[in-house]
Amino acid sequence: MEHKFDIVIVGAGGGGLFAALEAVRTNPRVSVAVISKVYPTRSHTSAAQGGVNAALGNKDRDDTVDLHVFDTVKGSDYLADQDAVEYLCGQAPSVVRELENLGAPFSRFADGTIAQRPFGGTVKDRCCYCADKTGHTLLHTLFEQCLRRGVTFFNEYFLLSLEHADGDCQGVVTLNMATSAIEAFVAPVVILATGGHAKMYWNRSSNAAGNTGDGQAAALRAGIPLKDMEFIQFHPTGLRKSGLLVTEGARGEGGYLLNRHGERFMVRYAPQKMELGPRDLVARSMETEIIEGNGFESDAGSYIELDLRHLGAEAIKKKLPQIRELSMHFEGVDPIAEPIPVRPTAHYSMGGIDAHMAKTAVRGVFAVGECACVSVHGANRLGGNSLLDILVFGKRAGQEAAEEAPRRKALGIPPGAVAGMADEIRSYANPERYERYGILREEMGKAMGDNVGIYRVEGRLRKGVEEILALRERFRRIRLFDTGTVYNTNLIQILELKNMLDLASCVALTALARQESRGSHFREDFPRRDDQAWHLHSLCTMERDGDIRLGHKPVTMGKYSLETRSY
């Protein structure tokens, strides 16, 4: 089966939905399809709790776009491209107001303006929020507006490959999950918005099960480079047992981090910002405390306590209701009465599809949101800047796509592309194969967590690379046990694992190569930032035989030049 559209958007998170909405608003005559492996409102954007940054100046009247740019560039450890950052922060106030205008239920100050709260790594309080369910409400608002505009959705369709003819976009090949039919979508313009890949750390990850980087892997296989893959953000406060996230809002509201001596240890690491230092710093500080034996011990591993009790029952119930619920469901702890056991968890992928202002190397292919590396986050993303990223660049890509689509020729997808995918899927069921999904995935999560985690060092990184490459080899013998065609989730698991393994090898290889410490990437053997040798973006490309080749690209500088980063 073949579909034809002017624009195909893969991914229905905040990035994809805003792109779709903007495309149909810009040019109602273009036909737009949104493809998603889950129903739109289930996308991982729904999990974002804390908020979205914009220099509205509702709280701190003297906040400016420039200060927001500065915070972002500094937060990125000077690896962000400053043209993109300026665009991001410049558009922030209008894009947040627009979401408000479209009905997003933001929390309010007493004067009726959008409320703002402090968030890590910023000099002003500029994080706009809807209680602690900001992502959920933004996602629903965008979905509702897409329904209103009659956007066409293909829900539970899985992206298999991105097709192009010598750098001109042809469209995508997908799997209809309900029937296992392989369906091609011919489109001169494709926007990839498939979200992040931090689930490769599996149990030590705050991410949804499907944050497997499918769009990134498809782009990589189609010859588009991936950028800055070594940068994975560890969020300081994951729940001890599940890795699920306790929002930074909890510290923004005044929560304390305590070691087992009852000490607010952040005083030794970031005396001024304390608990509200940038994520990489807080996560490393916690990890150090744990390594040095200052953590609390438990069956489920060592941990740190996040204490909210002094905020009072009222404030916890009103401002952090979801956190309370999560703590009770998953740790059996009511934060009104007891501190929450937490430890760092893999949370966000700064790296992704190499894109300049959302445009990739293939003509007609855009990449936005967490799957892309634009790069506004550089080596470390600030909390609240990622929802902003998906809104600002989602909108921009949608607009440009709508302008570009009518000018581009629709090129068909060669039947070989569809047949090739069908063969690959059939081969998974070959009875001579024996490797099991559950085992390979478990080993992948462990290999990444143990060797390519918060603290990195050459020996372990080499081990990590070897283990991941060995797993990629074993994947060739993976067995699909479910051979049915109706809603085959076993098949989806295997396809996702393949993508994660390809991306994990990029992460491990670039982490090994980068011999310096910058932002989230911390090398014990190279503890300093080395601007001379490493003020560069890393690039990964895939060779024909599947090997990963590394390269570099300069960073776009602007108003702010290199400085040491201290908080």
Added chain:
Amino acid sequence: MERREVSFRIYRYNPQVDRTPFYDNFRIAVEKGITILRALNHIKEHLEPRLTFRAFCQAGICGSCAVRINGVSKLACTTQVWDELGGDGEHTILIEPLNNLEVVRDLVVDINPIMDKLKENYSWVKPAIPQEKMGRKEHIVSDGEFEAINAASDCILCGSCYSECSMMEVNRSYISPPVLVKAFRMNNDSRDTLACERLERVSSDHGLWDCAHCHKCMEHCTKNIPIMDGIHRLREEAFERGMTDSEGARHAQAFFDDIRDVGRLREVTLPLRTKGMIGSLGMVPLAVKMGLKGRTPPLWVRPIPDIDRVSEIYSRLEASREDAAEASNPSHGRTPLSPPYPVGGK
């Protein structure tokens, strides 16, 4: 860590191979603190790779994993295995797909009807601000107004209430509770300009007035949304806007009037007042049958002896309504009309 052997009795159905659904038993050792979803994942990864269910966030926020656990619709990812064990040492947990939706395979149901109903019922804000002025200014909205729609905006479209709803069970065309929640949320948002049209849509056939007030949706909402408050508020709004020209509204009005005037129902004229002259003709055969069996309700209804006390309730209600109207936030520019309006409840 405490461990127990637990049996999971799981509904299985693959339309490709199974003529009828059946139940499969899986016995596994489970640690305390494990969720139903973790148990399902374990079964899929180690015992039966074909077992089919949905899950995504694992954190109770995406709405993917709702199933019926021991007969009750819940999120698998936030339900603890321990909480589902019988007190009598009976360690079997029954897992089935949601009700009132077609089963695609095993625990996966087709949720497109929910999506379609959202669309049919204008489940979006139609902003007051024209497109070209978007993003320039924010509305000033009081925290009180935010609070009023805050709970309703928690809905994750998980479908649990849809599965539990008594009206859905008899009529799959019924609008359904999550769609009513959305309608309430939109109609109480001062930034929206579609309240009237939406309410008309929502209160047409199989809509707002069909709700049987059984409260099951609210009891089982995975996000504890006070769904019934929303439904009542929408009904009140229908009256305030003078949308009394539907069967449901007339029915409610007739109840309200009868109780006020005589303290009980005037059953004979009820159909006439609800369905109108033509509509009531359909009831004639039933009336004749009832007449033959000597079950005809009295033609003339006398007020009950305590009608004074009923009147007192009505006037108190009126007074409290007026107070509430005054106290409520006037930012809507829509003052609640004076009674009579029907009062919800069983």
